[in-house]
Amino acid sequence: MAKATKVRLLDSGTLVIDQSHITWNVGCGTPVRFPVYSVLVEHPDGLIMFDTGYDLDVVNEFLPFELPEQTEQQTVPAQLELCGFKPDDVDVLVNSHLHFDHCGGNRHLTSATVWMHELEIREARSPEPFERLGYADKTWDHAEAKFNLISGDLTVADGVHLFYTPGHTIGHYSMLVEMDGRKPLMFMADVSYTPAAYAADQQAGFHNDPVAGVRSIRRIKQLVKEWDAEVFFTHDMDVFGTYKLAPDHYA
Numbered sequence: 001m002a003k004a005t006k007v008r009l010l011d012s013g014t015l016v017i018d019q020s021h022i023t024w025n026v027g028c029g030t031p032v033r034f035p036v037y038s039v040l041v042e043h044p045d046g047l048i049m050f051d052t053g054y055d056l057d058v059v060n061e062f063l064p065f066e067l068p069e070q071t072e073q074q075t076v077p078a079q080l081e082l083c084g085f086k087p088d089d090v091d092v093l094v095n096s097h098l099h100f101d102h103c104g105g106n107r108h109l110t111s112a113t114v115w116m117h118e119l120e121i122r123e124a125r126s127p128e129p130f131e132r133l134g135y136a137d138k139t140w141d142h143a144e145a146k147f148n149l150i151s152g153d154l155t156v157a158d159g160v161h162l163f164y165t166p167g168h169t170i171g172h173y174s175m176l177v178e179m180d181g182r183k184p185l186m187f188m189a190d191v192s193y194t195p196a197a198y199a200a201d202q203q204a205g206f207h208n209d210p211v212a213g214v215r216s217i218r219r220i221k222q223l224v225k226e227w228d229a230e231v232f233f234t235h236d237m238d239v240f241g242t243y244k245l246a247p248d249h250y251a
């Protein structure tokens with residue numbers, strides 16, 4: 001058994017939403033630009049990716065008001081190349097959930113088995129009216145895609161753990177990566193977007209079940225304590241500026 005050797009953050013560009021969507025109902029009328037990224041885990045058992053950012057064409061078509069800024073260099077193929085990989089080198093792709101800014105690059109990873117919660121795929125294919133825009137990207141759902149539908153907490157490979165953290169969406173997962181000689185890394189995806197929101201048990205305005213969402217924030221806090229993990233926030237520009245970005249890595 002051996003743990004992951006390198007973890008990299010792949011930049012996927014930025015989007016704009018209203019502050020009230022980041023801190024549920026608070027801060028209406030203030031537009032905020034925020035980062036989108038995915039996580040690449042080099043593991044002796046294979047190359048694992050957690051989320052795939054957004055697809056510029058899809059956002060321009062369905063959500064142009066989020067003012068996407070994504071260069072060619074910030075696409076999944078270009079980010080993988082920066083790390084010395086090709087899209088079909090990825091063995092396992094885990095989608096934290098299927099909102100458009102977490103699955104936009106799925107279609108490039110033609111060799112990967114795609115792990116997602118069994119309820120998430122159902123919801124994304126047939127969303128509630130209020131979730132339609134979040135699930136606007138359907139490019140992940142193609143005939144060649146090999147899905148591994150999962151539920152509950154589980155381990156993808158030695159030291160790569162998925163924790164079921166619903167609320168933001170019905171089938172939301174967070175990922176914790178253990179590595180030799182350093183603290184584990186906790187990627188909570190969209191459980192809470194920013195350090196300030198997380199500190200206040202505040203979830204995003206986009207949610208399937210807000211009560212479950214608050215429970216998931218508290219669960220993440222408990223896990224972070226138990227594992228003595230370093231927390232990574234998904235959608236905060238300030239903190240994103242302090243992270244090491246690909247091709248740089250955590251080891």
Ligand SMILES: [Zn+2]
Binds near residue numbers: 168
């Ligand atoms: Zn989301």
